[in-house]
Every structure is written in structure tokens, then in C-alpha cells.
Amino acid sequence: HDPRRRDFINIAAVSFAGVGAIAIVLPLINQMSPSADVLAQSTTELDLSKIQPGQAIKASFRKQPLFVRNLTPAEIASANKVSLSELRDPQTLAERTKPGKQNWLITLGVCTHLGCVPLGAGEGENRGPFGGYFCPCHGSAYDTAARIRQGPAPKNLTVPEYTFTSDTTVTVG
Numbered sequence: 001h002d003p004r005r006r007d008f009i010n011i012a013a014v015s016f017a018g019v020g021a022i023a024i025v026l027p028l029i030n031q032m033s034p035s036a037d038v039l040a041q042s043t044t045e046l047d048l049s050k051i052q053p054g055q056a057i058k059a060s061f062r063k064q065p066l067f068v069r070n071l072t073p074a075e076i077a078s079a080n081k082v083s084l085s086e087l088r089d090p091q092t093l094a095e096r097t098k099p100g101k102q103n104w105l106i107t108l109g110v111c112t113h114l115g116c117v118p119l120g121a122g123e124g125e126n127r128g129p130f131g132g133y134f135c136p137c138h139g140s141a142y143d144t145a146a147r148i149r150q151g152p153a154p155k156n157l158t159v160p161e162y163t164f165t166s167d168t169t170v171t172v173g
């Protein structure tokens with residue numbers, strides 16, 4: 001009986017099991033990737049024509065909540081009078097909207113702290129102390145440009161890529 005030969009057989013058996021496990025995992029990954037690719041390229045069409053000044057709607061974009069808000073002149077003025085030095089994530093309303101369309105504020109509805117959906121886009125929801133959005137999970141408050149003003153969130157609500165395809169229609173993505 002030669003102990004070294006037995007070791008070789010055991011090692012060979014283990015290696016073979018390892019190869020088998022890899023061969024099973026790969027087809028699962030291959031099956032998952034096409035739908036992830038499709039999702040990553042998907043766009044969302046929005047009709048803004050029914051959203052009155054002061055109103056917001058919740059839509060969805062790539063499986064995430066999307067907030068679309070028609071700011072009133074007072075909300076625009078309130079965003080524009082804040083100096084950038086007061087902001088944790090300094091950005092102007094103009095940088096977060098399109099030229100000539102500063103009233104249309106389009107952001108993901110995902111708190112930049114831990115990802116809860118903030119309040120403020122639904123009818124009658126609490127918009128928090130800065131009049132924009134309020135995250136009930138840990139109290140992050142966003143202003144009328146959806147910029148973080150108070151609470152633990154580090155960043156403003158994300159503005160996705162979008163283009164106006166007419167005066168009242170937008171393609172997001």
C-alpha cells in the first residue's frame with residue numbers, strides 16, 4: 001500500500017468536483033445577462049401634459065421609482081435663492097433641469113442614504129421642512145430642486161439622462 005498514490009487519487013477527485021461546479025454556474029449567468037442588458041438600455045416615455053404646477057407623479061424607470069414634478073414659480077424661486085455654499089452636494093436648479101424648462105424636475109425616487117422611496121411625489125404626502133421630498137426611513141429632507149438639505153443622505157436625488165421629445169413629452173434613458 002503506497003500512501004502517496006492514495007493522496008493523488010483524493011486530490012484528483014476534488015479537482016474534478018470543482019470543474020463540475022463551475023460548469024453548472026456558467027449557464028445560469030449566461031441566461032441572466034440578456035435581460036440585464038435589455039433593462040440597462042430601456043427607456044421610459046412620459047406625458048407631462050396633465051401635471052399641473054405644484055403637482056408631481058410617480059413613474060418608473062429601469063425598475064426604480066421616478067419622480068416627475070412641475071415646480072411652481074415660488075418653488076423655483078426658493079431653489080434659486082439658496083447659495084451653493086449651503087449645500088452638501090452643490091448643484092443649481094438649472095444644472096438639474098433643462099434650459100427653459102426649469103419647472104420640470106425629473107429625479108429617481110430613491111433616497112441616496114439607503115434607498116427608501118421618499119415622500120412628496122404623491123398627492124398630500126409630506127414634503128418635509130424644505131418643501132421637496134422627505135424620506136421617512138431616517139429623516140432625510142430634500143428641497144424643491146430635490147437637493148439634500150438635512151438628514152443622513154449624502155447626495156441629491158439622482159437626475160437621470162432624459163430628453164424632451166416635444167413640449168410635453170420626455171424620453172428618460
Ligand code: FES
Pocket residue numbers: 111112113114115116135136137138139140151152153
Ligand atoms: Fe432615506 Fe435613510 S434611506 S434617510
